Structure formats: structure tokens, C-alpha cells
Amino acid sequence: MRLFRMLGRSCRDAFKSVFRNFSLSLASISCITITLIIVAIAIVASFNVENFTKEIEKDLTIVVFMKNDATEEEINEVKDKVHNMSNVAKIDFESKKEVKEEMSKESEVFKTVMDGWSEEESPLKDTFRLKVKNVEKIGKTAKKIQKMDKVATVKYGEGMVDQLVSAFSSIEKVAYGVVIALVVVTVFLIINTIKLTIFSRKREISIMRLVGANNFTIKMPFIIEGMILGIIGSIIPIILITYGYLAFYNYFDGYLFTELIKLIKPEPFIYSVSGIVVLIGILVGTLGSSSAVRKYLKV
Amino acid sequence: MDLIRLKNIYKQYKNGVTAIYDATISIRKGAFVFVIGGSGSGKSTLIKMLYREEKPTSGQIVVGGVNVAKLRNSKVYKLRRKVGIVFQDYRLLPKLTVYENVAFAMEVIGAPKKMARHQTLKALELVGLKNKVHNYPNQLSGGEQQRVAIARAIVNNPKLLLCDEPTGNLDPERSKEIMEVLELINEKRGTTIIMATHDKEIVNRMRKQVVTLKDGRIISNEEEGTYNEVV
Structure with a gap:
């Protein structure tokens, strides 16, 4: 009961103090706000990059085209060899005939053109489609298959995917660097705010000590003040990220530039991001205030 | 029964100044004690050691059964x-208003609101300021402000009341009023009072226990004493 009373009192004092030193609090809140906006953007970006990387990886397929002169036996030999490779998860075979049938189904024009080809003229090839277990080793696996007899070409969508992933990951790294730098600056600003609050309430603190207030009671309001600064500082970033992401998602219709990059659905994603943003705000605020208390409030 | 026992207390400050030399004294429960002495005689240091604002360099200070000299900061x-x-x-x-100033002392130790209110009003009544609860300190005279401070000090019913020159800023008439309040607290509540002062008139009029300090040494300790002219 007493603990709740003291916590209630600490919260009341902390709120009062935030508004009593409003210009100072505003500086800290603005800094937290800017930091959290960037943090929120970084979180949204990195979650999306991770999501689409996974999506792409799921879809990544190696396509093996056999040479035209490969006999059925040779094809089976390649199939067995590929099947036994450790990184291969699944293998499907499509003969020239099956490819032709499939393409014919897709369009009447294809059908007419392909019907005009003789067996020798046909550019269609017997094809294997395979999924791998480890996407990072996809290049190696493709190279090994390429070296096999009677294999014409091996394709796995190299190039574009790699470039996209590496571009996004460098953006992510830069964002994290900026976030860390901003968090450090914010923590220092909060330390300064709380320091000034402590100094402005020196008389009150000394009387509290005289009449027998314990350390918890004396220190708690300042720590809570830091938390409040963090919470207030996270309001604007949450609003921005919620409506911003919704608008962004709707504007691009769920896909960024190409169908390859699928954005994460706003709900419940934005709620989790908002939660993380508030938590980071509280954490940064508490970190700043508790180090100020440790440094400037010797009890 | 003794409420306070000081045994061979020495206090040397970090700058090398020795404020108290070998002080040994006992103060019984319910006593009213004047600690007198000139400036720099060690009165304030002695009082500060009793509420553990200062730690003695050596010796033992027992207040209400607790060895204050060894008390950890967190306690x-x-x-x-x-x-x-x-x-x-x-x-x-x-x-803060008069009421809030006094209630503050109860609030910060986590006392329930009802109890804090009851004791605050009781303390303010005792010091004769019940009609000024809504005033702010700057609306009060020096004597009234000091009475608020006394109310704050006794609101929690302490066993011991330490006063460091409480009449130092007041004219003789207001000083008299303060002394009347302190005497009332001593008699009505049985609170032990230790008051550092160099107000000769007060000491001589009240005839209480007088401990005289000179250059950090206790040179006399008399029941119903008077202001020692040596200081």
C-alpha cells in the first residue's frame, strides 16, 4: 500500500517537474522524437527487407536446361546426381513436350508458333526445376550442376536479387549507425535535463532527507521523469509511422517497385512497431535519468 | 533513562580543523538541553552528528539505542x-502552503493521507498556526515561519527535537514565543529537546540543562544551568 502511495507521489512529482521545466523538457522530448522517428523508419525498413528476403528465398529456383542431344539415360543420370546433392531439397523434371504443352496452354499465339517447329528446330529444352535447402549456397550448387555432362545452362535469378539484398542491407547498416549516435546524444540530453531538475529541487531534496525520506522516494520521481520524457517523445513518431506506413503501403499497393518486393501488411505490423518505439523511448529516458540520478543525486 | 550517549567523540574535518575534542555526555529522555558556546565552538557540529549529517572521526554516539556513528548511509x-x-x-x-509544508514531512515517508492530515493539523495547532494553514511562507513573519518549521519537525512525533539556533534570526519577543512553543512540546509530548544557542537571555530565563562548549571541548554540563560567561 505504502509502495503504491509512494509510486503515485513520484509520478505526480515527475509530471509536475516535466511541465515546470518545460523548455528544458521540450529539448529532450524533441531529441527523443527525432531519434525515435529514425528508429521507427529503421525498424520498418529492416523488417520489410527481412520479410522480402525470406519471400524471395522461398521462391528461388534453379532451372537446369539440358542439351538437345541428351538421351533419356543421360537425363536420368543427371537427375540422380542432382538429387543426391546435399543442398538440393526438391527436384522436378519437365520434358520438352511438357514445356511445349504448358506454354501452349498459356497463349494461342505460342501454340501456333510452336506447332510450326520440327523436333530439331525447337529451342525448347528438357528442364529440371529444383529448390535448394540453403539459399546462400545456391551459386555453388548451380556451378556444380553446370559442370555436369549434357547440361546446357543453369539459371537461378542471380544478379538482381543479390543487388537488391545488398543495397538494402547497406541502407540498414547506415540507419543503425545513425540510430546509435542519436540514442547516445539523446541520453546525454536527458542526463542534462534531469541534472537541472535535480539542482532546481535541491532544497526540496535536502528537506526530504532531513525528514527521513528513503532513497527510493527521493530518486524515483527523477527516474520516472526520464520515463515520461521517453513516452511523450514517442507520441509523434508513433503517429507518423502508423499513418505514414499506411499511406506508403496503400500508395504502392503493397509492392515496392516490383512484385518481387512485397511489403508487410500494416496490421498488426504497425502496432508491434509502435510498441517497440515506446519501449525504446522509455528505455532511453530511463537510461538517461538513472545515470543522472547516480551522478548528481548522492544520497 | 538516557536517550543519547556520546562517548569520546572526536570530529576532525577533512581540511584538518578539529571541531570536537573528546566529548562524553549523556542526555536523558525528556530533557531540555541548551548547548551553548561562541562561534566555532562546535555546537553545530555536535548537533549535526546527532542526526548523522556528520560522522564522528572516532567515538560512539548512541541515539535511542542506535549507534549513529556506524549507521550506513542507506539507513x-x-x-x-x-x-x-x-x-x-x-x-x-x-x-507550498503552511499546511503542505508540514504535511510534506509525512507524505515523503509514505504516511496515509488521513493520518498525515490528522497529525499535520495537530502539530499546527500545537504551534498556534491552525488559522494560517492556507498561507504561504512569504506571507508569514519570521517567528511564524519558524513555528511552521517546528510543526514540520514534530509532525511525525519524534522522540528527539534538535534545534540549531532557532531564534538566531528573531527579535526577543518572537524568540520568546518560539521558546514557549518548544517548552510546550517538551512538556506535553515528552519530546527530548537539544537546542544550540548563544542567546544568553533565553538560557538564563529558562533554567534548563546547559552544556557549554569551548573550542570543541565540553567544559561544563549543569542541570538548571545559566549562560556560562567563560564563552
Whole structure:
């Protein structure tokens, strides 16, 4: 009961103090706000990059085209060899005939053109489609298959995917660097705010000590003040990220530039991001205030 | 029964100045004691050691069965809840009313609101300021401000009330009023009072226990004493 009373009192004092030193609090809140906006953007970006990387990886397929002169036996030999490779998860075979049938189904024009080809003229090839277990080793696996007899070409969508992933990951790294730098600056600003609050309430603190207030009671309001600064500082970033992401998602219709990059659905994603943003705000605020208390409030 | 026992207390400050030399003294429960002496005689240091604002360099200080000299910083608050302290400069919070200033002492130790209210009003009644609860300190005279400070010091019913020159800023008439309040607290509540002062007239008029300090040494300790002219 007493603990709740003291916590209630600490919260009341902390709120009062935030508004009593409003210009100072505003500086800290603005800094937290800017930091959290960037943090929120970084979180949204990195979650999306991770999501689409996974999506792409799921879809990544190696396509093996056999040479035209490969006999059925040779094809089976390649199939067995590929099947036994450790990184291969699944293998499907499509003969020239099956490819032709499939393409014919897709369009009447294809059908007419392909019907005009003789067996020798046909550019269609017997094809294997395979999924791998480890996407990072996809290049190696493709190279090994390429070296096999009677294999014409091996394709796995190299190039574009790699470039996209590496571009996004460098953006992510830069964002994290900026976030860390901003968090450090914010923590220092909060330390300064709380320091000034402590100094402005020196008389009150000394009387509290005289009449027998314990350390918890004396220190708690300042720590809570830091938390409040963090919470207030996270309001604007949450609003921005919620409506911003919704608008962004709707504007691009769920896909960024190409169908390859699928954005994460706003709900419940934005709620989790908002939660993380508030938590980071509280954490940064508490970190700043508790180090100020440790440094400037010797009890 | 002794409430306070000091045994061979020495206090040397970090700058090398020795404020108290070999002080040994006992003060019984319910006593009213004047600590007198000139400036720099060690009165304030002695008072500060009793509420553990200062630690003795050596020796033993027992207040209500607790060895204050060995009390850890984190436990000092327990001692302070049993000791009321009054200063020459009142030390009130200017933005709080008379009532809030007194209730503050109860609130910060987590007392229930109802109890805090009851005891605050009781303390303010005792010091004769029940009609000024809504006033702010700057609306009061020096004597009234000091009475608020006294009310704050006794609101928690402490066993011991330490006063460091409480009449130092007041004219003789107001000083008399303060002394009447302190005497009332001593008699009505049985609170032990130790008051550092160099107000000769007060000491001689009240005829209480007088401990005289000179250059950090206790040179006399008399029941119903008077102001020692040596200081």
C-alpha cells in the first residue's frame, strides 16, 4: 500500500517537474522524437527487407536446361546426381513436350508458333526445376550442376536479387549507425535535463532527507521523469509511422517497385512497431535519468 | 533513562580543523538541553552528528539505542524519522502552503493521507498556526515561519527535537514565543529537546540543562544551568 502511495507521489512529482521545466523538457522530448522517428523508419525498413528476403528465398529456383542431344539415360543420370546433392531439397523434371504443352496452354499465339517447329528446330529444352535447402549456397550448387555432362545452362535469378539484398542491407547498416549516435546524444540530453531538475529541487531534496525520506522516494520521481520524457517523445513518431506506413503501403499497393518486393501488411505490423518505439523511448529516458540520478543525486 | 550517549567523540574535518575534542555526555529522555558556546565552538557540529549529517572521526554516539556513528548511509533515513530538526533559516518550501509544508514531512515517508492530515493539523495547532494553514511562507513573519518549521519537525512525533539556533534570526519577543512553543512540546509530548544557542537571555530565563562548549571541548554540563560567561 505504502509502495503504491509512494509510486503515485513520484509520478505526480515527475509530471509536475516535466511541465515546470518545460523548455528544458521540450529539448529532450524533441531529441527523443527525432531519434525515435529514425528508429521507427529503421525498424520498418529492416523488417520489410527481412520479410522480402525470406519471400524471395522461398521462391528461388534453379532451372537446369539440358542439351538437345541428351538421351533419356543421360537425363536420368543427371537427375540422380542432382538429387543426391546435399543442398538440393526438391527436384522436378519437365520434358520438352511438357514445356511445349504448358506454354501452349498459356497463349494461342505460342501454340501456333510452336506447332510450326520440327523436333530439331525447337529451342525448347528438357528442364529440371529444383529448390535448394540453403539459399546462400545456391551459386555453388548451380556451378556444380553446370559442370555436369549434357547440361546446357543453369539459371537461378542471380544478379538482381543479390543487388537488391545488398543495397538494402547497406541502407540498414547506415540507419543503425545513425540510430546509435542519436540514442547516445539523446541520453546525454536527458542526463542534462534531469541534472537541472535535480539542482532546481535541491532544497526540496535536502528537506526530504532531513525528514527521513528513503532513497527510493527521493530518486524515483527523477527516474520516472526520464520515463515520461521517453513516452511523450514517442507520441509523434508513433503517429507518423502508423499513418505514414499506411499511406506508403496503400500508395504502392503493397509492392515496392516490383512484385518481387512485397511489403508487410500494416496490421498488426504497425502496432508491434509502435510498441517497440515506446519501449525504446522509455528505455532511453530511463537510461538517461538513472545515470543522472547516480551522478548528481548522492544520497 | 538516557536517550543519547556520546562517548569520546572526536570530529576532525577533512581540511584538518578539529571541531570536537573528546566529548562524553549523556542526555536523558525528556530533557531540555541548551548547548551553548561562541562561534566555532562546535555546537553545530555536535548537533549535526546527532542526526548523522556528520560522522564522528572516532567515538560512539548512541541515539535511542542506535549507534549513529556506524549507521550506513542507506539507513540514515530510519534515524531521521525519529528525530525532528529545526534550523535558524527555517528551510520551508516557498511554493507550498503552511499546511503542505508540514504535511510534506509525512507524505515523503509514505504516511496515509488521513493520518498525515490528522497529525499535520495537530502539530499546527500545537504551534498556534491552525488559522494560517492556507498561507504561504512569504506571507508569514519570521517567528511564524519558524513555528511552521517546528510543526514540520514534530509532525511525525519524534522522540528527539534538535534545534540549531532557532531564534538566531528573531527579535526577543518572537524568540520568546518560539521558546514557549518548544517548552510546550517538551512538556506535553515528552519530546527530548537539544537546542544550540548563544542567546544568553533565553538560557538564563529558562533554567534548563546547559552544556557549554569551548573550542570543541565540553567544559561544563549543569542541570538548571545559566549562560556560562567563560564563552
